[in-house]
Amino acid sequence: MKIAIIGAGPRGIAVADRLVARSEKEKVNVEIKMYDPYPIGGKVWNPMNKLNHSLITNTVVSQVSFFIDDSIENPGPIRQGPSFYEWIQQIAPEYLKGSSVGKTYLDKLDLKENDFAPRGLLGLYQQWFFENIRKQTGKNSSLAYEQTEIKAITPVNQQYKIDFSGTSEKFDFVFMALGYGENKYNDEERTFAEFAKRNKLSYFGPANPSETNLDDIPATQAVIIRGLGLTFFDYMIMLTENRGGKFVQDGEQLKYIASGREPIIFAGSRSGLPLHARGRNQKGPSEEYKPRFFTKNNLKNLKNHTGNLDYNSFFKLFDKEIQYKHYENLIKDPDYSNIIHKRTNRFLRELRRNPASNYEKIAEEYHMPKNQIWNWDRILNSAYKADLHQSFKNWYIKYLDFDIEDASKGNKDAPYAGAYDILRDIRNLIRDIFENQFFLPDDSEKFLTKFNAVNNFLSVGPPLIRIKQLRALVDCHIVNILGPEMKVENDPRNKSFFAKSQRLETINAKSLIEARLPSVDNDLATQPLRLILNKYGWYHKTRYQKNQQQIILNAAQINPKTYQLIDRMGQVVPGIYSAGIPHEGVSWFTTIIPRPGVRTIIYKEAAIISKEIIDEIKKRTET
Structure with a gap:
């Protein structure tokens, strides 16, 4: 039986691993092919993207492993292998020498177990892991990968024809791990984009920062960034350190040495607050807090x-x-x-x-x-409490200092x-x-x-180092945080973007960055595959009704127990499975990297999906 996996990120790799392990143990013949327009690891972890040398993961290296373990129910055959940290220490020094891309990361290996690695290095670990899966294939399985974009899926006689690169191939089963898609602009974003085009401004809509070229933003000129989440911190580094600036230790704090190529950043959000720093890691790879009341x-x-x-x-x-x-x-x-x-x-x-x-x-x-x-109220709305008659910068420095001091005490011991x-x-x-x-x-x-x-x-905050860097940039006025209730408008009179906040401050700028990833919204999808999925009613808004209550979710519907796709009529789409970000709202908190020993959702999904497919193959071949 032929199985297509669309998406070569962590979910696609995990399902491939489980399919190969189960097929070899249960002597079920499978031919698996993976597809992705990016290298193994997917867009986020692409080691060929130069920005992924400096943009870092949000999980310490010792808490990442792609090898499944017995914390997962019915995982299939378990095999031992190195965690990301062990791979960095034991295997990466030689493995990276085997490719031109790998060699560019050889100077990134000086990492301790509680450090955060460059994203591209995690992409290379995933590529090594994929090669390791292929070594496990034998008489019953094969695994191939093609770097291409899937354009369409069409049902044909109990199979699915997949179109890619000007050709097509038929499969018996399909698993989709599509991640964030590309969207057309919503009404507000389109207004900004059209205004920018008419007035020769720079507008950067929701996107993955590592895929965004900020070269058009000139040095010393104001730029407005809307959003203070994780995406903001990527843009912060891209506009400062990646432009030649340096962070240096100055006593107990960081100091920023500007290159002169930085713009002046004005950033804000509804709350006016960045995400809290992650506490310095004190936990082992599989160590978890055991709740006392929330059981x-x-x-x-x-x-x-x-x-x-x-x-x-x-x-x-x-x-x-x-x-x-x-x-x-x-x-x-x-x-x-x-x-x-x-x-x-x-x-x-x-x-x-x-x-x-x-x-x-x-x-x-x-x-x-x-x-x-x-x-x-103080935790969630601190910025509203800042005295309107006092310097907001001074208030912000104190706020960040408190967060840094607390987080430095560790993610087990710190009070907050x-x-x-x-x-x-x-x-x-x-x-x-x-x-x-x-x-x-x-x-x-x-x-x-x-x-x-x-x-x-x-x-979901950034590593502590990012909050320390933000403090240094605020201190030297390269980053200026606006007050809460930030709003951005077009300013036709000044031919610029205009930002204001609850603190009555106003900023005009020629550049506007939306510091957020594309929304999960089938109505805005532009990728050919998502449009086809919408057309067939396979991806659609999920309606949940019970006891005369109703909620409509902008998430594609799946059976959360089997990950089978459910169409607009409420029927299971036979042979098609899907998991991850497109189902956020039906599933919960899907943006995860696999962590050993803690029942990580990615391997829970992979164990269930692989068992479902192998069991279905057995039924078909027995009849």
């Missing part, structure tokens, strides 16, 4: 008589878990441990007995410092960063709740808006 049993007990869980009850339990971890860390912190002296046990006992809504009052009674008393980091460790539990539809539609909508905002702000 499977406690969540199960919160379900009502219909078997559903309401969002408010869910969040209250989460709130208690994260706040308890914060205070537990705080009273162990040498800087604060003398506050309650011998009353530690009594303090923690009171927290355990009370709901999180009482924690602020309890903390005040124990004379906790005000900036260490957990307050959701250590609490934020538990979100990474309880994601599988949260994902199970969401994907098993414990929430009714109204509560699902609250989860996808309110909880996602909290999760992203607290736990």
